[in-house]
Amino acid sequence: MKVEDFVNILGSDFYTGVPDSQIKALCNYLIDTYGIDEKHHIIGANEGNCTAIAAGYHLSTGKVPVVYMQNSGEGNIINPVASLLNDKVYAIPCIFVIGWRGEPGVHDEPQHIYQGEITCKLLDLMDIKYFVVSKDTTINELEETMKEYENILKTGENVAFVIKKEALTYDSKIKYENDNEMIREEIIEHIVKITDENPIISTTGKASRELFEIRERNNQPHKYDFLTVGSMGHSSAIALGVAINKSNEKVWCIDGDGAVLMHMGSMAIIGNFKPDNLVHVVINNGAHETVGGMPTVANDIDLVNIAKSCGYTYAVSVDTFDNLDKELDKVKNMVGLCFIEILCSIGARKDLGRPTTTALENKENFMKFLEG
Template sequence: MIDTGQFGEELKQSGFTFYTGVPCSFLKNLINYAINDCEYVGATNEGDALAIASGAYLGGKYPVVLMQNSGLANAVSPLVSLNYTFQIPLLGFVSLRGEPGIPDEPQHELMGQITTRLLDLMQVSWAYLSSDIVKAKDQIQQAMVDIRRNRPFFFVVKKGTFQKEILQPQELKPSSHPLKQIKSTYDQLPTRYEALSMIHSLKDNNTVQLATTGKTGRELYEIEDDAGNFYMVGSMGCISSVGLGLSLSQNNKDVIVIDGDGALLMRMGSLATNGYYSPPNMLHILLDNNAHDSTGGQKTVSDNINFVEITAACGYKKSIYVHNLEQLKTSIMAWKMEKGLTFLHLKIAVGSKKNLPRPHIKPYEVKDRLRKFLNSGSFNQQGDDQP
C-alpha cells in the first residue's frame, strides 16, 4: 500500500494542490488527504468536477479530479467536448470498482470490465497506479509528460492502494440570509444580443466573461472577440462550474458567467456547489428564453422554475430577478462595487441574430489566450506554464 501522505506530498512537489471530485471508498484516503492538506472542492457529480478542474486550470492551477469509475460515465461529456476540444489537461484518479475476478456490488460489474476501454475510446492516457511508492512517484512524472502536452492523464486505482488517512474535523459553512428580489412587474424581453451587448459594454480589463454553449457564445463573439472571453462549445451545463473553478483560482479577477436556461437545467446540482463555496468575485447571469434556441426552439421547462428562490436556497448571497436592460446594467454595476456571489435572472426573447457566424478562433486558442490574459508572465514559448 502507498503511504497516502507521502504520495500527496509528491503530488504537491509536482504542482498539484487543487483537488475536486466525488467520493469513492477506494479513494477515500486520498480524498481525506486533499481535504486535510490542500484545496478541495466537493462536486455534486463527476462531470461538474471535470468542469471545476478545468476552470481552475484556466486560472493557473494544476488540478486533480477524483471519482469512482461508475461516475466516469458522468464525466464523458466534459472529457470529450471540454478537455479534448480546448486541450485542457488535468490529473485524474478513477477507482476500479467491479474489477474482474474480485467480488463487488452488481452495479459495478459492467463498468469494471470497460473502465480502461472507455478511457482508451476517449483518447485519455492512463495507467494502473502502482502500490509501490517508488514506482508511483515515477508514474507521476510519466503522467506529467501528457499533462505538459495539454492532455488529461488518469490513474486507475485498485482496491487497497492507499494507506489510511484520518479525515480531520471539517467546518460547515452555514449560509447567511440571502438577498432576494423576485419578479414584480412585466418583462421587457430584450433579445439575447441586446442583453449580451449590455453585459459586454460594462466589461473592463479585470473582467472575464464565460459564455455557455450555443448561440450565447457565438453572439458574444460577434459583439466583440476579447482575450478575456471564453466561448464554451459542448459540455452543456458546465459553464458555471468552470466559473467556480476559475473564481476560486483567480480571486483578484471578476468572473461573469453567462448561462442559458436549457444548460442550467441540465446540471442544476452545480448551483449547490457554487453556493457552498460562494466565491465573491463570481456573477452568474441567466438569459432565459424558455427554449433550446440552438437546436430549433424546442421549449424548456424554465417557466415552471423559480431560479431566484433556488439559487438563494443554494447559498448565493444575492438572487435578483431583473426585468429589463436598465435593471441588468444597474445590478452588474452594483455587483462590481459590492461583490458577493450573485445570480441575475433575465427573461429574453426567443430567437437569435440572423446569419450568426461561428468563432473563427479555435477552442484551444481561446483557452491559451485566456490563460495568458489571466496569468501574464507565467508562460513559456509554447503557451504552456510549467507546474
C-alpha cells in the first residue's frame, strides 16, 4: 500500500514518533512532507516521550494524534498509555503505528524475536484494538477499519496499526547527510586500537555490527566487547554497572546520539556515581541512521556541557582524526569519568554484516573475560 493512501485514511495532521526501518516509508513521507515541524511532525527522544507529546497535542487541539515506532518501543509507552491516556484516567485518544520487527515466521535478528512474539499480546494487555497491515491489505479494508476506529477514538480509547514488512511503500527517495567528514567504522577502528584489551560496551545498531567486523578483520577475539544489540539507549547504563564492579579495568562505552537522547537520564546517574575508570564515547551523526537516517536533535544541543553539568570529570568534542587520537590517548591514561563526542558523517558500507555469534555466546565470552 502506498503510504500516501495510508496517511489519508488515518486523517491526522500531527505525527510524532521514533523512526524505524519497518515503517521507513512513513518516516520518509513525513520528512518529505513536513520536515521537522512543531505543528505537524516531531521526532521524539523515546516512544513514551512521543506519547506525552501526543497527549499535549490532543489537550490543546481536541484532535487525534498519531504516534509511530518500532515494536521495541511498546515498553516505553506502557506507563503513559496506562496512567495518562487510558479511558479510566484522562481518556486521551491516540493512533499508534507500530513496525512489527521479529514477526513470527519471518527471519529477524535475535533482539527482535521475543519482542515480535509479544507485540500483539502487549496491545491486548493495554486494551488497544489493533489491525495488522500487510502487503495484501486493501484500501477498502483499511477504510472500513478506520471507520470502526473513529468510534473507538471518540470514547477516549486508543487504537493501533501493526505494520508488517514492506506493507507500506513510498516512491520518493530521501537522502540524509551532514557536513561531517569522519566515518563511523573508521572512528571505531581508532577506538579499538587505543583500547587494547579493555572491555567495550557498544550501542544498538550499526556501531556494534562494525565493531564485530573490525575484530574479525584484526583476527581479535570478541570477548572484549558486549554488543548491546537491543535495548536502545541503555548501553551507557550497562557500562556503568560494569565499571563500578570492575574498578581495576578501563571500561569504554561506544554510544550513539539517538541512543543518548532516548534515555539521557542515564548520564545524570553516571555523573553522580562518577566512576573514574569509565570513558563514554558518543558518535554523533545527528541521525537515526541504523533505521534509515531520519534526524535527531543532537546537532542542536551541547552534549559536552550536558556531560559536564551531569558531573563528568572531563568532556570534549572532536571532528578530526588527529584530535580524536589525541583525546583517546589522553583519556586512556586519565583517572576520571571521561566523555568524548565525535562528530560523524551519515552512512555505512552496503556490505556491512551482522554478528555471527549468538547473543548468549557474546554474554558468556564477555563475562569470562571480565572474570579473568
